Amino acid sequence: MLHDVVALLRCPHCGADLAAASDARVLRCTAGRHTFDIARQGYANLLAGDARTGTADTADMVAARDAFLQAGHYKPIAEALAAEAAASEAPSGAVVDVGAGTGHYLAHTLDAAPDRVGLALDISKYALRRAAKAHPRAGALVCDAWRPLPVRDAAAALVLNVFAPRNPAELRRILHPGGTLAVVTPTAAHLAELVGALGLLRVDDDKKTRLDAALAPHFTPDRAHRVGFTLDLGHDDIATVVGMGPSAWHTDPAELRTRIAALPDPLAVTAEVTLSRYRPR
Numbered sequence: 001m002l003h004d005v006v007a008l009l010r011c012p013h014c015g016a017d018l019a020a021a022s023d024a025r026v027l028r029c030t031a032g033r034h035t036f037d038i039a040r041q042g043y044a045n046l047l048a049g050d051a052r053t054g055t056a057d058t059a060d061m062v063a064a065r066d067a068f069l070q071a072g073h074y075k076p077i078a079e080a081l082a083a084e085a086a087a088s089e090a091p092s093g094a095v096v097d098v099g100a101g102t103g104h105y106l107a108h109t110l111d112a113a114p115d116r117v118g119l120a121l122d123i124s125k126y127a128l129r130r131a132a133k134a135h136p137r138a139g140a141l142v143c144d145a146w147r148p149l150p151v152r153d154a155a156a157a158l159v160l161n162v163f164a165p166r167n168p169a170e171l172r173r174i175l176h177p178g179g180t181l182a183v184v185t186p187t188a189a190h191l192a193e194l195v196g197a198l199g200l201l202r203v204d205d206d207k208k209t210r211l212d213a214a215l216a217p218h219f220t221p222d223r224a225h226r227v228g229f230t231l232d233l234g235h236d237d238i239a240t241v242v243g244m245g246p247s248a249w250h251t252d253p254a255e256l257r258t259r260i261a262a263l264p265d266p267l268a269v270t271a272e273v274t275l276s277r278y279r280p281r
């Protein structure tokens, strides 16, 4: 566990600050009541015993995501987020990625913000095994985005939320008053060539409107822009992009293989997301 980030953490149960024990194997809250293991892979487990982990990305999903991102297919999204970090004006604070997956976007963002440390938060230990190694200035924490986050008030200059769950009140609490929330959501055009052909989950047209409304009690929308590009995907890439996304939960593998085999190889596929910036209220 990266020691620079321990000063950003708080106990998810009682809210007291967390400190590293001298043997560096556990984090302990300063109220003295709660301890949390640091896994030998480098992430700390801050989940409550009764946490529901059913939405955590599986080992296969994480492997697919890692392969797809490492191949650079979503590089324009990583570059757009890194530009946010470079432009962030908040005086101090970390970059906190909520639902960080493998830490891919966090790592790119930290490269663009050489004075900041980062936190990758996710409920999937498979994702965090990778996130713990994603960047020398990042720490990785298993936690539930729907529960109080194990991060101190106003500790973040920039909060990232990329294709991942979000709890607006907690995102607001951990963000510095002068900080920025950057949310990446797919548009209805995202992977459209695959959605119909493979029976994937659809994104509705008014996702951005609903996002603004959900965040409205805590955030005001700042500028938003679309990041669109074309992916040139072979059949293996198509299986990978389906396997890393939410449709992986709902698709029969044999049926999927048959449908992919019927597609052109390679296939031009639209990637299109909205990068929305928000300011704390």
Ligand SMILES: C[S@@+](CC[C@H](N)C(=O)[O-])C[C@H]1O[C@@H](n2cnc3c(N)ncnc32)[C@H](O)[C@@H]1O
Residues within 6 Å of the ligand: 055, 056, 057, 065, 098, 099, 100, 101, 102, 104, 105, 121, 122, 123, 124, 127, 143, 144, 145, 146, 161, 162, 163, 164, 165, 244, 245, 246
């Ligand atoms: C579609 S993936 C996106 C990961 C990463 N942001 C990226 O784009 O590469 C969604 C992530 O949210 C995580 N997740 C799902 N439910 C969660 C929860 N309740 N709390 C925290 N993370 C959660 C999953 O484990 C997964 O890593």
Ligand SMILES: [Zn+2]
Residues within 6 Å of the ligand: 011, 012, 013, 014, 015, 016, 029, 030, 031, 032, 033, 034
């Ligand atoms: Zn505690």
